[in-house]
Amino acid sequence: MTDLAERVETAIASVLARGGFTPLHEPRFAGNEWAYVKECIDTGWVSSAGKFVDRFEQDLATYTGAAHAIAVANGTAALHVALQLAGVRAGDEVLVPALTFAATASAVAFCGATPHFVDSEERTLGLDPIALRRHLEAVADSSKGACVHRRTGRPIRAIVPMHTFGHPVALDDVLAVARDFDLAVVEDAAESLGSLYRGRHTGTFGLLGTLSFNGNKTVTTGGGGAILTNDPGLAKRAKHITTTAKVPHRWEYFHDEVGYNYRLPNLNAALGCAQLEQLPGFIESKRRLYQCYAGAFATVPEVTVFAEPEGSRSNYWLQTLLLGEESAAERDSVLARTNDVGYMTRPAWTLLNRLPMYEGCPRAALAVAESLARRIINVPSSAGLV
Amino acid sequence: MTDLAERVETAIASVLARGGFTPLHEPRFAGNEWAYVKECIDTGWVSSAGKFVDRFEQDLATYTGAAHAIAVANGTAALHVALQLAGVRAGDEVLVPALTFAATASAVAFCGATPHFVDSEERTLGLDPIALRRHLEAVADSSKGACVHRRTGRPIRAIVPMHTFGHPVALDDVLAVARDFDLAVVEDAAESLGSLYRGRHTGTFGLLGTLSFNGNKTVTTGGGGAILTNDPGLAKRAKHITTTAKVPHRWEYFHDEVGYNYRLPNLNAALGCAQLEQLPGFIESKRRLYQCYAGAFATVPEVTVFAEPEGSRSNYWLQTLLLGEESAAERDSVLARTNDVGYMTRPAWTLLNRLPMYEGCPRAALAVAESLARRIINVPSSAGLV
DSSP: OOOHHHHHHHHHHHHHOOOSOBOSSOOOOOSSHHHHHHHHHHHTOOSSOSHHHHHHHHHHHHHHOOSEEEEESOHHHHHHHHHHHTTOOTTOEEEEESSSOHHHHHHHHHTTOEEEEEOBOTTTSSBOHHHHHHHHHHHEEEETTEEEETTTOOBEEEEOOBOGGGOOOOHHHHHHHHHHTTOEEEEEOTTOTTOEETTEETTSSSSEEEEEOOTTSSSOOSSOEEEEESOHHHHHHHHHHHBTTBOOOSSOOOBSSOOOBOBOOHHHHHHHHHHHHHHHHHHHHHHHHHHHHHHHGGGOTTEEEOOOOTTEEOOOOSEEEEEOGGGGGGHHHHHHHHHHHTBOOEEOOOOGGGSGGGTTSOBOOOHHHHHHHHHEEEEOOOTTOO | OOOHHHHHHHHHHHHHOOOSOBOSSOOOOOSSHHHHHHHHHHHTOOSSOOHHHHHHHHHHHHHHOOSEEEEESOHHHHHHHHHHHTTOOTTOEEEEESSSOHHHHHHHHHTTOEEEEEOBOTTTSSBOHHHHHHHHHHHEEEETTEEEETTTOOBEEEEOOBOGGGOOOOHHHHHHHHHHTTOEEEEEOTTOTTOEETTEETTSSSSEEEEEOOTTSSSOOSSOEEEEESOHHHHHHHHHHHBTTBOOOSSOOOBSSOOOBOBOOHHHHHHHHHHHHHHHHHHHHHHHHHHHHHHHGGGOTTEEEOOOOTTEEOOOOSEEEEEOGGGGGGHHHHHHHHHHTTBOOEEOOOOGGGSGGGTTSOBOOOHHHHHHHHHEEEEOOOTTOO
């Protein structure tokens, strides 16, 4: 049998059937992008307010079923503000998966809080609620409406499930743990626009949820993000503190708290409106791509193409090859060969507890996350590939 | 004599000679904006990297004469990172004018530091270095390379001169105070792109300087900003921590510190490149507008049209009427009448020490800032009006 890297390359080639360089995920602008962006330039409305910002927020609320959507500069900004609105304060701890992009923990750090890393499960690639419950039972005291980490004495204020590569976390169980331990839930749905859990959009189950429209996401605004919530008071606060906390007045400049300049420019929102119109088609294409990869890799026994968890409908943001544990040592040769021939592939993120700034942070046992980090390879995933 | 509000309206009307609504400052897109933005959409390069980001940074460096320019999401982000790179840490104090936009102090707060408000001078509308020296002599101890506020015991780490409405602060004297009291200088040049002090561009005198390209600025990227510095090490650090602190690698995701997602999207940088090409023309137009207002108000003795300070060449970002102290009580009737008839005008910002979140912050005597805040009215100032 030829080596694994070669067989992975062959399987990818049988799906993509095109030469040259294939990015991991590139945007697709096949709709009204130019018309809407041109309108911004022609009217001069390119900046921090404008009709496309209002429309983008309305379109996001309609699409996700959230009562309110607040457009912001990017997904990190969305998560920073959502955590603050969920009550996270300096000196708190926040439960986050070790297997996630750096921004999940950065947003915690921006609040002056400490990430507390927990394990993931292979079934969803996301936070494992059973392991989490076991961990909290062992390390935390929950009473009088607050959860305290016994060893550090710090309040554990919130939990941030992240829907990895678009696949929904086991939200029912996560919400049950949060309820039992008095934790606020802020969903990091940066990767899961269009992904449903039991028929309902991810990011709408927690107190707040956040989206990202970075250039590598399913839809893009260049850079952008949004906060979702069903709570009108939180929505109002979110809009206020992401727009410099200026109190509306005909001419006075009065700000009633320290606010952020996290506004999404109208120019970027215009791109987002055009992209959202095409989202259903993008997701169909990405779901077809999964079927193609699954078929192509059926003859590669070392590799499982990751499938959406039961009860979920995933956007398949990034297609994921999961190597068997016995093939994990070949991950880097697969990455090298596929990138060498022009298929852009990448491993999972370095587990956040292994980054120097988080080395001293509290953490649960992370055996599954460690294993997944050794075995994940993302392969080209753009909408429109098949 | 008719009332002041009516005479101000008449003087403005004699300059602008156009009906309808005249915004305070609107962008002007008369160059390559379409071409560059369309190129981003056509090539798919809209997001956090791309040739327009590189070009915009190079164009900014060339135009300002700074050795390095780092494009970021907005002026607030630029100032936040510049302060951090200047050594501002939680528990420090930072000297900022009370008469400035809220972002100058927000950026200090984002570092966990406390703004320490100082007075402005009528000659420049900016920080008064003579009053500052007197204040520091009275309240601070400076020895062993550090300045300490005696009453609070906190280090006073930096000073942030802001070039109000585009008019350069008395930088020579500010730099002398900074040197004598061991303070880092971070110039908030958000309003002064194109303004020169003794022939050199504002924002290039301090350790770091910051620019803004918000929609109301002389040139706009929708939302955007930049950090200027002549120090190659600081420039490298600025780029690193504004782009999530990811260590470059072919496929690994490894971040070596808590970084920010403060990237300027390529889409917005494209707009900026086109705008910068037109900046010299914008400034000529804005300087002509000053001459027109100065002429029109020559017959209104209660009003001085603010002129660039000696030794400076200003971009005249916002044209400024300065009422005599005896006419300050009529400010609001002037604002109401001009806005009523469609000329958008506004007063100065509420002094920052009067905002609830900064009420307890240390401050110097602020007599001049208080007076200026009562007397300033900004009038329509867009490039292309005359």
